[in-house]
Amino acid sequence: MDTFAQAIISGLVFGAIYAIMTMGLTLVYGCLRTLNMAQGAFGMVGGYAAWVITTDMGAPPIVGLIVGALAAAGVGMLTHFISIRPLVGRKDIDFEMTAYISTLVVAIVFSAAIILMFGARNKAIEPLIDGRLTIFGTVTVAWQQIAVAVVAFLCLGGLSLMLSKSRQGLSIMAVAQQFDAAKLMGVPAGRVYWVTMALAGLLGGIAGVLLAPLYFVSPSAGDLPILKGLTVAVVAGLGSIRGTIYAAFIIGLIETLVATYVGSLWSLPVLFAIIVVFMVVRPYGLFGKPEEERL
Amino acid sequence: MSETSPAASTRAGLAARLGWSKTPVIPTIIVVIVLAFIPLVWQNDYIISLLVLIMLYSLMTQSWNLTIGMCGIWNFGQLAIIAIGGYATGLLTIKLGLSAWVALPAGIVAGGLAAVIMVLPSIRLRGIYASMLTFAFAEVVRLLIIADSTGFTGGPFGLTGVKGLFDFLTPSWSLRAYFWLTLVLTAVVMLLVHRMMNSPFGMGLVGLRETIRFSIGMGINRRVQFISATLISGLIAGLAGALYATFYHGVTPSFMGLGPMGLLVIMVVVGGLGTVRGPIVGAFAVTILSELLRDTVMWRLVVQGALLLLVLAFWPAGIDGLLERSFNKIRAWMNVGQGGEEPAVAGASAAGGSAVAAAAATDDAPAQSSVRLAQTAASASAPEAAAAPAAATAAADASAPEAASTSSAPAAARPEKPKKKSGRFMAWLNEEDKAPKDDGAKGGTKKT
Secondary structure (H helix, E strand, O other), X not given: OHHHHHHHHHHHHHHHHHXXXXXXXXXXXXXXXXXXXXXXXXXXXXXXXXXXXXXXXXXXXXXXXXHHHHHHHHHHHHHHHHHHHHHOOOOOOOHHHHHHHHHHHHHHHHHXXXXXXXXXXXXXXXXXXXXXXXXXXXXXXXXXXXXXXXXXXXXXXXXXXXXXXXXXHHHHHHHHHOHHHHHHOOOOHHHHHHHHHHHHXXXXXXXXXXXXXXXXXXXXXXXXXXXXHHHHHHHHOOOOHHHHHHHHHHHHHHHHHXXXXXXXXXXXXXXXXXXXXXXXXXXXXXXXXXXXXXX | OOOOOOHHHOHHHHHHHHOOOOOOHHHHHHHHHHXXXXXXXXXXXXXXXXXXXXXXXXXXXXXXXXXXXXXXXXXXXXXXXXXXXXXXXXXXXXXXXXXXXXXXXXHHHHHHHHHHHHHHHHXXXXXXXXXXXXXXXXXXXXXXXXXXXXXXXXXXXXXXXXXXXXXXXXXXXXXXXXXXXXXXXXXXXXXXXXXXXXXXXXXXHHHHHHOHHHHHHOOOOHHHHHHHHHHHHHHHHHHHXXXXXXXXXXXXXXXXXXXXXXXXXXXHHHHOOOXXXXXXXXXXXXXXXXXXXXXXXXXXXXXXXXXXXXXXXXXXXXXXXXXXXHHHHHHHHHHHHHOOOOOOOOHHHHHHHHHHHHHHHOOOOOHHXXXXXXXXXXXXXXXXXXXXXXXXXXXXXXXXXXXXXXXHHHHHHXXXXXXXXXXXXXXXXXXXXXXXXXXXXHHHHOOO
16 A cells, blocks of 8 residues: 555656656647657756756755756757758658657757766766655655656646746747648747747756656666657647646556556556557547548 | 550550669679679778678668658668567577578568568558657567566677677688678669669559658559568568678667667668668768767767758758769759750759859850750759749740740650659659540559
């Protein structure tokens, strides 16, 4: 019972991190209609920025979180301008696939650049808050986990406020829903593109900094999150914001339960088996609409 | 069109109409024979092993290009197929003690089967979804091998002690034997792929890639086409993997990781997606580039990635397309100089360029040359029917009516070999409007 409760709690925490991670993918897919394979790299860059700030400069962890998120947002914008902007609106290429490939390569380049700058060794980063909170009996929660959950919910709430209230957010939604109509209504699509990428970078960076104390900061720290983000996106249905949140928690719970009761080596194969099953049975995900052409 | 349609039923007639190039068997054999002397002349084992690696990479990229470039199936799990070929061969030689020569065909078959199993569920999925499914397949294979603690596949450390194909030779002769074997296999695979793409079957694949609804409407069976192409691609991948495992006497799951995948993606795209020579050019160029950066290993990926981004932004057709375009430009320029009849094929941009040249030339040259230039420019862009007359009229101001009449005639009568597969297909499509229906249907559906 205690292990079960523990697994549920850590599953929910991981779900929260995956939710903000995948939200970046979802937003970019909704707006730009391509998968941003560099999303994991944003998290990795955020983790390194936070590590530099907190360890080298001795800033408090919360500053590390903010700086990491901002650095990742900058990297998101950079990714847009070097790998997506040159491809937008071209007739001679398939934008979706070319952007997929170029962002994938950008992710690889970022991790190579990080190795150049910081070396390949793992870096440990201190959590936002130390210590554990005992709930009942032997079930304890690390304060870090609570902090992660709080930050994640703040992010999701802020994002939903932004998307539904602010001018910038509304223009993102407009472009996602109907590109041509949005453009005709005077929405600056070019700006929406890079704002979306910066937002995706911000979310990825926050997720990266939150994940950093649980694993390590390393040049390949972005690989696993992007794989899990893809799983979540598939289960949710690409481009579905509400679905992303549900699916992130489902995937987080499944992952920790499998890791607890079957063995941690099996959690990833199970996740990918889920992708395969979803692709075969329900390619548009749990919450997506079957809009894709299926001949 | 009427004079070509009787001949179109034969392959030669069809090939002439569609601008298929003949499979260059004789030149390839000559090149292979010339290259085969390298290890005898240049006694440098390091260079030879590097060349073997390039051949192996070009086999891998060729197999991948077949699905991702030719068919437009977003296959991002090709490395798993290659690794499955390698693991099958390795396990057979280690666990059953078979000779590598027996295990090699088994690896090829394993690759083909794995590819079909992987692509079967993704056939009905569109682009990005198929990519995620194949990606997930590859990850499942990789993680299952890593998670294997029974020692059957060697777990995260991989298989070691795989028998080589030429173990009975001394190491340096074994290396040379590998060089000759991979050289011949690369050439054979290239010829086979070339022949396949210049056939009704390949035309069907390109058609499915370019305009899927129209192709299905024409009666092309998508499943049969995709599964056959995937099978062929898997067989080549299995061959590459089996050769890799026997050459390096081992295979590790890290071979399926993101790093090698990035490397292969860079090779395929830099070489030229969807072309026959592209993968070989790309494998060669990228491997040479990494060797040049040998002293600064860390910069390798950064430089290669930057190269890919540049290629994507400026020459989406890759190095192969770039070479072909500049070659055609040079040829067009030489033909103009000699007053030759052979039209240049360089698309709309070249047409615009020639038009400008023609306008400049009118000062000293007589109007005749400007007419010829306009004619060349117009027939060059036969598929882009709208661009041709515009360029022609703009160029031949002085003798406008004559130029228009002479240039439009060859452009309509004879679509000169457009270069890209897509252009070729579009030419074929445009022809369909005027030609009787049964011809085109035969061309598209024969193999299904």
